[in-house]
Amino acid sequence: MRKNIVAGNWKMNKTLQEGVALATELNEALKNKTVNCDVIIAPPFIHLASVVNAIDTEKIGVSAQNCADKPEGAYTGEVSAKMVASTGAKYVIIGHSERRTYYHETPEILKEKVLLALANGLTPIFCIGEVLAEREADKHFEVVKSQIEQSLFNLSKEDFGKLILAYEPVWAIGTGKTATAAQAQEMHAFIRKTVADKYGKDTAEDLSVLYGGSCNASNAKELFANPDVDGGLIGGASLSVDKFMPIIEAF
Numbered sequence: 001m002r003k004n005i006v007a008g009n010w011k012m013n014k015t016l017q018e019g020v021a022l023a024t025e026l027n028e029a030l031k032n033k034t035v036n037c038d039v040i041i042a043p044p045f046i047h048l049a050s051v052v053n054a055i056d057t058e059k060i061g062v063s064a065q066n067c068a069d070k071p072e073g074a075y076t077g078e079v080s081a082k083m084v085a086s087t088g089a090k091y092v093i094i095g096h097s098e099r100r101t102y103y104h105e106t107p108e109i110l111k112e113k114v115l116l117a118l119a120n121g122l123t124p125i126f127c128i129g130e131v132l133a134e135r136e137a138d139k140h141f142e143v144v145k146s147q148i149e150q151s152l153f154n155l156s157k158e159d160f161g162k163l164i165l166a167y168e169p170v171w172a173i174g175t176g177k178t179a180t181a182a183q184a185q186e187m188h189a190f191i192r193k194t195v196a197d198k199y200g201k202d203t204a205e206d207l208s209v210l211y212g213g214s215c216n217a218s219n220a221k222e223l224f225a226n227p228d229v230d231g232g233l234i235g236g237a238s239l240s241v242d243k244f245m246p247i248i249e250a251f
């Protein structure tokens with residue numbers, strides 16, 4: 001079902017102690033509050049179980065930032081979707097541009113990760129988005145469509161309906177350069193239409209599509225006010241409760 005969602009991707013930040021402290025502080029801040037969105041945090045793998053134990057997971061969902069493209073076995077250093085699920089985490093970010101760029105994750109690899117996440121009961125938060133050169137060449141719609149087609153259009157309608165998508169223009173990530181509300185709305189509407197053409201209007205209307213890229217307390221309200229923007233995937237501004245709470249409260 002389509003929901004408003006604010007998700008914080010901590011990336012490679014915070015020691016275990018700092019991460020548990022941040023999660024605990026957020027939990028306190030949300031304790032007696034009614035908010036108009038689901039809240040998710042995505043700490044590093046090694047924090048997952050401790051964070052799950054430190055918070056009320058009915059109020060804050062926990063996500064991994066990645067999972068392996070293999071179910072189990074001799075893959076040194078990898079963490080499987082099954083292991084992620086065993087910590088109590090319910091979500092996993094897949095296809096973040098940092099994984100695509102720095103770790104050379106291809107559409108085929110991402111396709112496997114999505115299948116394994118779903119098979120283990122995790123909700124994938126699947127990231128898509130163009131780099132600056134692609135936007136400047138007016139190829140951003142084509143690029144985003146092909147990212148969706150290549151890694152997700154093998155899914156059944158039922159499985160596709162379990163996904164969350166996150167549109168993150170790569171040029172806006174960590175740069176302080178946010179997409180305008182109009183640019184975000186235009187792309188989110190395009191994403192929904194792409195999904196509708198393949199799976200039908202009902203699936204597209206039920207899908208939550210988040211925006212990510214320098215989203216913060218000052219621009220969240222304007223971004224989230226768009227009809228096709230269902231929330232945000234927040235990096236830098238999710239690393240302190242003072243910065244993250246106003247984004248949650250932008251709904």
Ligand SMILES: O=C[C@H](O)COP(=O)(O)O
Pocket residue numbers: 009096168172173174175176212213214215233234235236237
């Ligand atoms: O996953 C989060 C995004 O990459 C956005 O990061 P940012 O808010 O630091 O730009």
